[in-house]
Amino acid sequence: MISVENIRDNFPILSQKVYGKSLIYLDNAATSQRPLSVIDFQESFSRECNANVHRAVHSLSGIATDLYESGREAVRSFLDAEYKEEIIFTSGTTASINLMAHSFVEAFCARGDVIVISQAEHHSNIVPWQMAALRTGIEVKVAPINRDGSIDLEELREILKDKRVKLLSITHISNVLGVVNPIQEIVKIAHNQGVKVLVDGAQGVVHSLISVRETDVDFYAFSGHKIYAPTGIGVLYGKRELLDIMPPFMGGGDMVDTVTFEKTIYAPLPLKFEAGTQNIAAVASLKPALEFAMQISDNDEFVNRERQIVEYVTKELNVIEGLTILGTATPKIPLFSFVIDGVHHEDVAQILDKMGVAVRSGLVCAEPLINSYGYTGIIRASFAPYNTLEEAQIFIKSLHRAISMLK
Numbered sequence: 001m002i003s004v005e006n007i008r009d010n011f012p013i014l015s016q017k018v019y020g021k022s023l024i025y026l027d028n029a030a031t032s033q034r035p036l037s038v039i040d041f042q043e044s045f046s047r048e049c050n051a052n053v054h055r056a057v058h059s060l061s062g063i064a065t066d067l068y069e070s071g072r073e074a075v076r077s078f079l080d081a082e083y084k085e086e087i088i089f090t091s092g093t094t095a096s097i098n099l100m101a102h103s104f105v106e107a108f109c110a111r112g113d114v115i116v117i118s119q120a121e122h123h124s125n126i127v128p129w130q131m132a133a134l135r136t137g138i139e140v141k142v143a144p145i146n147r148d149g150s151i152d153l154e155e156l157r158e159i160l161k162d163k164r165v166k167l168l169s170i171t172h173i174s175n176v177l178g179v180v181n182p183i184q185e186i187v188k189i190a191h192n193q194g195v196k197v198l199v200d201g202a203q204g205v206v207h208s209l210i211s212v213r214e215t216d217v218d219f220y221a222f223s224g225h226k227i228y229a230p231t232g233i234g235v236l237y238g239k240r241e242l243l244d245i246m247p248p249f250m251g252g253g254d255m256v257d258t259v260t261f262e263k264t265i266y267a268p269l270p271l272k273f274e275a276g277t278q279n280i281a282a283v284a285s286l287k288p289a290l291e292f293a294m295q296i297s298d299n300d301e302f303v304n305r306e307r308q309i310v311e312y313v314t315k316e317l318n319v320i321e322g323l324t325i326l327g328t329a330t331p332k333i334p335l336f337s338f339v340i341d342g343v344h345h346e347d348v349a350q351i352l353d354k355m356g357v358a359v360r361s362g363l364v365c366a367e368p369l370i371n372s373y374g375y376t377g378i379i380r381a382s383f384a385p386y387n388t389l390e391e392a393q394i395f396i397k398s399l400h401r402a403i404s405m406l407k
């Protein structure tokens with residue numbers, strides 16, 4: 001069992017030095033670091049198990065296929081989905097949403113129908129819908145948030161009353177605000193109007209366990225690299241009866257039953273949506289990655305420390321003169337986006353880097369949201385379960401020093 005004390009031993013990268021200082025990695029919302037269980041698994045897969053899946057009769061292919069499918073079972077269990085076929089592998093959240101913007105729109109939308117997103121979306125939950133709108137004549141509407149970063153449920157209810165709305169595509173947790181959206185309540189509101197719901201879980205899966213059955217979401221997307229797995233692998237969960245109706249997004253090998261020059265019969269779920277050779281080792285390594293994530297979510301010590309960090313950093317940021325935090329509503333994960341009067345975000349991030357503290361700065365792929373607050377960039381510090389309270393204290397101290405150098 002992983003304890004708060006020894007968790008960092010699982011992450012070799014955390015013992016690195018930056019400019020002679022111990023690395024304090026606070027860019028976890030961009031990508032998380034990988035534990036040894038995942039690093040070792042990936043290496044041993046390459047050394048001992050590498051083959052293509054589903055196609056050959058030789059033993060090595062059988063081993064690779066079993067490991068690949070065990071990745072699917074791990075995701076099914078992690079999301080509490082009913083069927084393994086409801087788990088589709090993509091290259092990431094972005095690819096999952098693009099798949100939806102093609103296949104869902106083709107199956108369920110006509111010209112003039114509406115897809116609703118929220119004001120707090122990452123570009124990957126904005127741009128694919130705008131592209132679909134240009135392609136198909138659907139409309140994209142934006143549901144507003146309150147100033148504190150919470151979703152305006154009354155407005156959302158009103159917007160979803162429009163009979164033309166076919167899908168609400170909304171983030172679980174915004175990568176800027178860190179505020180947790182009440183997914184179960186949102187799904188109920190949408191379903192009352194006959195609207196399906198896609199949740200962008202890129203940040204959500206990392207900080208709150210989701211049961212797709214309990215919340216009754218229709219679709220849920222996430223990326224492996226934000227939850228201890230390698231880059232280049234992602235998931236789209238979808239209810240079987242909906243995925244069954246949707247046409248494939250891409251054509252090619254492995255997604256077919258029979259092919260003639262005249263016509264193709266597609267393979268059943270989930271392969272219908274997995275054309276070509278996938279990132280097999282990364283799929284398989286979702287199993288150790290999600291096992292690691294489950295151990296942490298089940299551990300009260302980690303949950304308490306996350307709460308402690310949220311309280312400590314919020315309190316400390318609030319006393320800095322001229323500093324404004326974006327996203328103050330609760331519940332909130334330890335992700336802090338802020339601006340400081342008279343100080344450029346990039347300058348702060350660069351000075352912090354020299355002090356060994358890695359934070360993100362800029363528009364963090366959420367330009368419309370950040371612009372709506374009246375800013376052109378932010379500083380973002382996002383914590384993972386392997387970050388300590390002591391690191392949070394060093395971050396705050398370093399931030400004070402950086403500001404005093406710049407003002």
Ligand SMILES: Cc1ncc(COP(=O)(O)O)c(C=O)c1O
Nearest residue numbers: 092093094122124175202203223
């Ligand atoms: C909320 C949210 N959605 C979507 C994405 C896109 O994820 P990916 O780049 O892994 O496809 C991110 C990545 O930062 C995110 O934070």
